[in-house]
Amino acid sequence: MATTDMIDRQLLDLDALDRALTDTANVTPVLQRALADADDTLSARFLDGEPAFKLVPLRAAVMDAVVTRAWAICLGDLADHACLAAVGGYGRGELHPGSDTDLMIIIPAPLPEALESRLSDLVTRLWDIGIEVGHSVRSVNDCVEQARRDITVATNLMEARPLAGDRSLFDAMDAATSPYRIWSGPDFFEAKWAEQQKRHERYDDTAYNLEPNLKESPGGLRDIHMIGWVAKRHFNAGALSDLVDLGFLSESEYEELIQGQHFLWDIRFALHRLAGRREDRLLFDYQADLARQFGYKDAEHTLAVEQFMQRYYRMIKRLSRLNEMLLQLYQETILYTELDEKPQLLNKRFQIKRGFIEITHRNVFQRYPFAMLELFLLMQQHPEIRGIRAATIRQLREHRHRINNAFRRDLRARSLFMEIFRQPAGITHALRRMHSHGILGRYIPAFATITGRMQYDLFHVYTVDTHTLMVVSNLRRLSVPEHRDEFPLLSEIHSRLPKPELLYLAALFHDIAKGRGGDHSELGAEDAYAFCLQHGLSRYDCRFVAWLVRKHLLMSMTAQRRDISDPGVINEFAGEVGDRKHLEYLYLLTVADIRATDAKLWNNWRKSLLQELYRRTAQALRRGLGQPIDEDELVAEAQHRARELLRHKGLHHMTVRSIWRHFTPDYFLRYSAAEVAWHTAAIHAAGDAAHAPLVLVEPDTQRGGIEVFIYTRDRDNIFALAVSALDQLSLDILDARIITTDNGYTLDSFLVHTPTGGDDPTATAVTIRETLRTHLADPKTLPEPATGATPRRLRHFNTMTQVDFSDDTRNNRTAMELIAGDQPGLLAQVGYTLARHGLRVQNAKIATLGERAEDVFFMTDDANAPLGSAIRQQLRSELLSAFDDDSDIMRRGDGV
Known part of the structure; x- marks a missing residue:
């Protein structure tokens, strides 16, 4: 409790203050200066190393001195007709530099008019002094009535302490709001x-x-x-x-x-x-x-x-x-003090009492240390258990230091730990309880190092330990029948896993090496292999879990950064995976990992990307790695399925053939049969008008966003104009596909979504269509990208800009990878830069990961040839100049 006796003269000279207050004309500036000087002194002490626990009560005591003097001056001869009390944190005698000064004035009922006027003057005076006042004026009956209705008011009154005025009013309030009157224990x-x-x-x-x-x-x-x-x-x-x-x-x-x-x-x-x-x-x-x-x-x-x-x-x-x-x-x-229930014995070490598990005697964990793991297994096996008795938790806390190397070598402990992972239910709850009570980090010391570890970015919204347990939870959810409708394909795959515990172990170890330096996937794989070997798994299963940890980013990086419509990319990924088992386990781990990184990160677009990569890779594995997917075969299959859809729309096959005759195989590889049918029908319906820019907008697609399709004569700047228009509408671009026909037309697709997600889809579609038509009407005019204000969260990060080029020899083009800090107008700036050099974007993979933009552009020069070294160097220089800043915080890229 704060008291003015705590104040030393260096902080506040009370005698000098009282002498200065005799000049009634200067009361406000005198008290204002006294409080400001005291705050300056407290701040200086804090910077000199004095801890807050000494300064916080001192600040409350200073406030007591200021407030009580203001009370005496403002109320004068009526100062004893009411009671001034501190409530909330101030009532506890705790006041931080910016905390509100919460006051309650207890008044007699009815309130005399003269007193009401002076109380109003008091509050005004306190604000003029610079005190952030939170105040209430109540009679004793008011206190009782409001406290009875509102537990927060009751709590504030419980912490109240009198500062000045009529103490009997405070005592009456205190008695009337006691647990004997309202809010029993x-x-x-x-x-x-x-x-x-x-x-x-x-x-x-x-x-x-x-x-x-x-x-x-x-x-x-x-x-x-x-x-x-x-x-x-x-x-x-x-x-x-x-x-x-x-x-x-x-x-x-x-x-x-x-x-x-x-x-x-x-x-x-x-x-x-x-x-x-x-x-x-x-x-x-x-x-x-x-x-x-x-x-x-x-x-x-x-x-x-x-x-x-x-x-x-x-x-x-x-x-x-x-x-x-x-x-x-x-x-x-x-709550349960009156209950006397006979315990239900589980074994000689544990019993259930009042629905809670407890040890049968105080020395259980001392005599049987392995029981610290057995406790969580029993809770899995008995889902009716509501929790752990507090006395047992206390014993667990006191004995967890016994989990040492000898404990970890104990076959009983190892068997119990693996049995937890092999249970049909309750794995997530068991791991979370073990982590909550400090057992998991003791048993797996590497897990203790990631406990509370955060990454200073906007991509990883949870600490590594919390994220890891969420990945396990996401995987377990796939096995629960009532949740099968959420991810039917993933649940089906999960149901046929021969050893799901291997997947959960991989999830537990996939990020365990973060923060150590080096490749966390490689280091984590080593940890996982050693752990599995120590816990009796076969060497094959140990290698399998280690492979999952080592490759846990492979599928997401392939789907989001590479052109998965390219059969070569699929064949390469299939070669990395090797067989259907590795593919299925990796697919489940990848989805669970992304969903546990940030709830906002998972969307239908990422879902469709990964599902498409899984489907195409499974097809490649069925054929056999020695018989890679043939491009002509895929084109023929896509055309056949699209023709069937168009036949139902009433389009003659010769009409379809006429439209398609200039389309390259690339087009049929990159678009689904449904998309091909949609485009073809629209081009046919447009007739001669298709020579003008044809813009189609589908507000709700299976790919998880608004699909925008542009069909027009191929000219310079089409990509730059399109992204500029979409940027103007504050739309996020998720994906871009650009195809050029043999007869000089371009077919461009953009998958976009609105950041707010609450706009009317039909109205948004009309706005997109009209804006794009306006921008594309004059392709020679290329507006410079506008720069908007950077959102607050993004301002505190600096992602070092990286521009790297590689040769996509299979498709006779150049891939440019850009990593930069996310910022308004980024894509428009890229499009503008590429357009000024006459470069053609053929495909783009857009990914925003927190504060980082990680985009890949596949492009050629104006002669449809890969980029030469000179233009590469020039682009790198211009983009680095456009996106780098001088922030002193540099960020490392650790992947998902």
Whole structure:
């Protein structure tokens, strides 16, 4: 609790302050200066290394001195007719630099008019002084009525402390809102627990957001407050330390809570200073500065900001575990204290009581260390178990240090771990519980190194450990019958896997080597092989799991970066995969990995890409690697299926043949039969009007976006004009395909989507069609790309621009790979640059991964020949100049 006795003269000279306040004309500037000077002193102390846990109560004490003097001056002879109380964090005696000063004024009923006027003057004066005031004016009855309706009000009143005025009003309020009158201990606990669950859900039920909230995210300050609130309400504990005396907290648990609170306070104090206001979100705007302020430095394989954030994530994970255990202990004590239920014995080590599993005696984990794994297996085998008893969790925490090399060599422990992976249900829950209680990282030390590890980018929205367990969860979901409709093909493939546990092991190890330097896929494969060998798998299965880890990025990179309409690419990928088994396991792992990287990353476009790559590769494997797919055969098949569709539309085969006679085989390789039929029918319907730009827009396609098709005479700048028009409409381009016919026409397709996703599809289609027609009407006019404001999140990253060229000899063209920071108008700028050099884009693979744009353009010069070395060098120079910036944070590319 804050008290002015804490204030030293260096911080605030109370005697000098009182002398200065005798000049009533200067009250506001005097108090304003006193508060500002004190804040400057506190900031200087913080920068000199004094911890926030010493400064936060001091700031509350300074505020007490300022506020109570303003109260006395504004209320004068009526100062004892009401009571001024601090509530919320200020009521606890905690005040950070940007925190609101929450006040409650308890008034007699009815409120005298003279007092009302002076209270209004008080609030105005406090704002003039520069205090961010949150205030309420209530009678005792008002307090009771509002607290009874709103658990948040009841909580605030519980933390209130009197500052000035009539103490009897405060005492009356305190008595009237006690647990004997409203919100008994059990009722309060249940309401606050429900409130916490809702809060966690609101913050995605995970602490691992890219920009977490210090207060509200799981494991944040609110979770510590929650423990204190319940303790105060039910046990009448004045402080967390009282819970140690009551036997509800061990000394080590108390120390862990306090250390966590002090750590979060240091960050919050620094964050408020940086922001110059109340800010509890660890935004990208501040993360790098905070890392530097707390002394972190870039290392060979990790940035300073990544080290800082990993420490943060690990701390809130510890606090979240402690919060969960203590609340469960409260639940057993507060809600179930009257229940006396006979336990159900599972074996000599474990039993079920009140729906929770517990050890049969205190020495179980000491005598049988392997039981720390057996616990989670039993929970899988008995889904009726609601959780682990708090006393057992405490024993687990106290004995997990026994998981050492000897433990890992124990055949019983190894067998139990593999049995968890072979269970028909509950694998994800088992792994998450093991991780939550610190067992998984103990058993697999490499997993401990990725716990809380973040990558400073917008692509990986979860820490590596959370992402990894989400991949396992995605895979397990495919085996659940009630979810078969989500991914029918993937669920069907999963149902015929001979050993699904190999897939789950590959998921567990696929990113385990991130942050070590080197190729995390190669290093992770080595870890996976050694682990599988130690756990009794055959050498073939060990090699198979290691292969999945080593190649876990292969399928996504092939689908998103290469031209999978090219039979050569398919044959090459099929050669890498080798057989149907490897393909199917890799396909499932790839989809689960992408979906666990960022929910927004998975869409129908990526789904269709991977499905098409899977389908074509499976076809190649059926033929045999010695009989690669023949291009002519694929063209003939596509034409046959398209003709059947067109016949149903009423088009004569000679009409179709006339339209197709100038189309190259490339066209039929890159488009599906349905797309060919759509284009052909539209070209026929347009008749002579097809000489003008024909623009088709299909708002809802199986490829997961808006399909835009352009058919017009081939001229310079068509690609640049099209992407410029689409950029003008703020559309994201997912894919581009450009085909030139033998008679000088171009068939261009763009798959786009609206970032908001909420626009009317029909209206959007009309707008796209009209805008493109306008832009393409005068292909000689090439507008310079407009530059828009870079979104806040993108401004804090610098992706080093890379431009690389390679020869696509099979198709007689050049591939240009561009990696750059995502920014408004990027594609338009690329199109503009290529057009100025007269280059023709024949295909493009567009990928935006968080803050990174990773695009590949297949192109030729104006003579339809591959690019020479001189033009390559010139393009590289111009694009590097266009997209590089001077940010001091460089990013490494670690893939998915």
